[in-house]
Amino acid sequence: MSGPLLSVRSLARHFRVKRRQGLWRRSATVKAVDDVSFEVGEAETFGLVGESGCGKTTTSRMVLRLERPDGGEIRFAGADVHTLRGQALFGYRLAVQAVFQDPYSSLSPRMRVRNIVTEPMDAGGQQAPRARADAARRLLGLVGLRPDAADLYPHEFSGG
């Protein structure tokens, strides 16, 4: 592929918020993301670093299509992410995924690790059940977990 895998151009997200000012509540604008541009190439690792509140999560949420930009555009493999529909959107959801910060609010406490790991493969319609179980075993091994970790619930792990 020519060009970057992910291209973010002049991205903006401005939130309307109510601010207290004495007895009154005034409407104000928080420029959570304002004119942000970057590119990520294929097989490249990209880190977005900055002080708390500088807009990292808001930027990521727009890349994940959880939030609509107020300005700018996000292109993945050349296509405008926010105009994707149908099969193209389905493909994007498979290709771009998030690991959220807080495991206890991201992982279902009612699901065993095996099912947590295989659920996205299930949703993506990938592989037969047998192959998914093998893939889960392999993935656990890759991150240094024993195979029997698959039978545990999230709370049975240490926080780290």
Ligand SMILES: Nc1ncnc2c1ncn2[C@@H]1O[C@H](COP(=O)(O)OP(=O)(O)OP(=O)(O)O)[C@@H](O)[C@H]1O
């Ligand atoms: N839904 C919202 N409504 C109003 N303001 C918001 C909303 N979401 C985020 N903000 C504000 O936008 C700014 C950027 O927030 P964001 O969460 O993107 O920052 P961050 O870089 O991820 O911070 P941290 O390092 O603390 O995670 C902050 O001032 C935040 O309060």
Ligand SMILES: [Mg+2]
């Ligand atoms: Mg954040």
